[in-house]
Amino acid sequence: MGDQKEALRKITHTLAVKNEEISNFVCSLKQSLENLEANSNRVQEDLESEFTALHAVLDEMKENMLTRIKQERASRTYELQSQLSAGSKALESSEELLEVANQTLCSSETDGFTQAAKEIKDSVTMAPAFRLSLKAKASDNMSHLMVDFSQERELLQGLKFLPVPATPEIQLSECQVSDNTVTVVWAMPEPDSKIDHYILEHRRTNHEGPPRVREDYPWMVVEGIKETEHTITGLRFETRFMTFRVKACNKAVAGEFSEPITLETPAFTFKLDSGSSHQNLKVEDLSVEWDSSGGKIQDIRKDKNKNSPMHSPARSALMSPKRAPSARPGRDRFTAESYTVLADTLIDAGQHYWEVRFDKESKTFAVGVALRSLGKFDQLGKTGASWCIHLNNWLQQSLTAKHNNKARTLDCVIPNSIGVYCNYDDGVLSFYNAKTKQLMHSFKTKFPQPVVPAFMVWNGSFSVVTGLQVPSVVQSGQRKNSNTSSSNASLT
Structure with missing residues (x-):
């Protein structure tokens, strides 16, 4: 049976x-x-x-x-x-x-x-x-104004529909995805001198196969491409794949689109978990602002969101397996002086990178990773369950690396934006100047459990940039340092 x-x-x-x-x-x-x-x-x-x-x-x-x-x-x-x-x-x-x-x-x-x-x-x-x-001043001959349209008539009789350009073929093996940049390369089946330009279309998708009739994202159009390749920069990969297609155009008509190809765009994406945040933090999906009015507004917002589509069972069923639940199991939100908020996505393998832009006038600010078991009274860097870089503007400005209640002052310029690199398998957590990619500090440890991106702010604000791939310069720097001993061993 x-x-x-x-x-x-x-x-x-x-x-x-x-x-x-x-x-x-x-x-x-x-x-x-x-x-x-x-x-x-x-x-x-x-x-x-x-x-x-x-x-x-x-x-x-x-x-x-x-x-x-x-x-x-x-x-x-x-x-x-x-x-x-x-x-x-x-x-x-x-x-x-x-x-x-x-x-x-x-x-x-x-x-x-x-x-x-x-x-x-x-x-x-x-x-x-x-x-x-007795000689006429003007001739009566008007033959110089006669016309012969025989050639033009033949030309007009030869009018026909302009040939449609052939369909390009995208060279999948030559396409590249790196540093949130995609280069697409294609070729024509045979040379066509009448081609004036190409039109490239792309769209995000979470489906690996060919495009479906009903897709969640629209096609984005790039026109006027003169060469048989194009590079799209400054992308944020919020989906698992991107689909591309291209067509050739002459002065009057466009050909058919090529067979679409799908490129994998691996990147780390997450949102901030408002269910974990301190009540004095006003949390949006990827931004936080200090709110001195406290928990009453947060409670009202939470009640309104209970039955919203974001919390529907159907939506929850579509979430990534690594997506952590919106409320920390068995724990209340952070409280007291732990002005902390966690991300909603666990890191349990691989290499990941994200950036955070913060108000340098914030009284205090911290960014790093933490275990989901971080206590509701715990502050980032003051327990063994979290690793972070900490900015202090109270009395005197300082930037320190913190872990397990140990701190090391960092001798570097405070940037406007910090890049965070986490290699879970190798136990590496590094912080970079997001603009220059200069290394600020590295932790070398062994994570006992999966971690999540963690943030803390008091009297200030910050926003997070996700969907980023690990920059090539960061990967190159990590390989160079892989065989050297960590200078931050006292903090691990």
């Missing part, structure tokens, strides 16, 4: 997985149909717009050419009409003079003939007909 139930459970699980795959496929097909309709309308509108623009150019060229013909005709008409008018007047004057000359020649009178002949001769000499040019 038990074997049959187990077999049925396996079959049911397989069927459920298959149903989810089919459901995702159906959703994908529906989305593709919607995209097809929208994209078809878009390219049709683009085509009509292009032809309208082409017609506008042709119409403008036609108007310009017609204007040129009209201007040329008007200019030549004026010249020829001017010559015609002058010629007509000259001809009329010449005909009149010719008639007078003929009448004089035919006259039988001899008296006054000599004088009349002389006058006619003078009139002929001065006649407009003899000053008139």
Whole structure:
């Protein structure tokens, strides 16, 4: 009976997985149909717009050419009409003079003939007909304004859809993830000189496989990439993976996206556990501010949050196995002068790094790690259950490394931000100037139990930066110091 139930459970699980795959496929097909309709309308509108623009150019060229013909005709008409008018007047004057000359020649009178002949001769000499040019000032030939659009016609008849760029292929083996920076490298199946740029999209995900139809995070777009690789810097890895895809674009059209690839982005993420904090600390997810008004406001906030989605069973079921419960089992929150708050995520293996930015005017501030069993009255560094760097602004400013109620003054500049490196397996806890990555202090110990990031502040504030990978310079420095004896042995 038990074997049959187990077999049925396996079959049911397989069927459920298959149903989810089919459901995702159906959703994908529906989305593709919607995209097809929208994209078809878009390219049709683009085509009509292009032809309208082409017609506008042709119409403008036609108007310009017609204007040129009209201007040329008007200019030549004026010249020829001017010559015609002058010629007509000259001809009329010449005909009149010719008639007078003929009448004089035919006259039988001899008296006054000599004088009349002389006058006619003078009139002929001065006649407009003899000053008139008999060559037309303008040609009636307009062939220089003829056009031949045979080449253009062939060009227009050769119009066709611009070839879509091929789909790039991301070179997974050449992609790199380090120092919260991702470099993605891709290649084209064959050279394409018409490619103008590439578009790279990426999004966070907690799923290792191919992208699902319903993802929790949107695609982020990087446009105008000219090379076949791109580096994204300044990232915070708040999920386990990042998915990437890329497409090529020419001047008019974009190709299809490449097959998406998923890169693992390991980093340490946590939030501050308000259930552990002192009542005088106003705690948000990753920031703390001293609140002298005390516990009444905190109690009201706690009551309001009891039934919030953050505390729902469904959300709790999705939490990481290392995520510590929001309230410390069997203990109250920190109290008295232990102005402490812990993170909600345990460290029980591996190497981790986070940073904290703090108000250097805080009366006191401390950052480090602690066991979950740290007592509610215990202050960081004053018991064997915690290791920290402690800033004191009371009377005189000092920076010390503390553990088990032992302190060592640190001779270094107090930075604005501290980086914390924890190598649980090797028992190393190091503190760095977060900006310069200069080592401030290292503890070498053996953690008896899993630890959590721990913070303390009085009359001040701080904020935590998580989702960070261990910086390469920190890892390199740790390797160099791995074979040297610790100068802080008295504090371990």
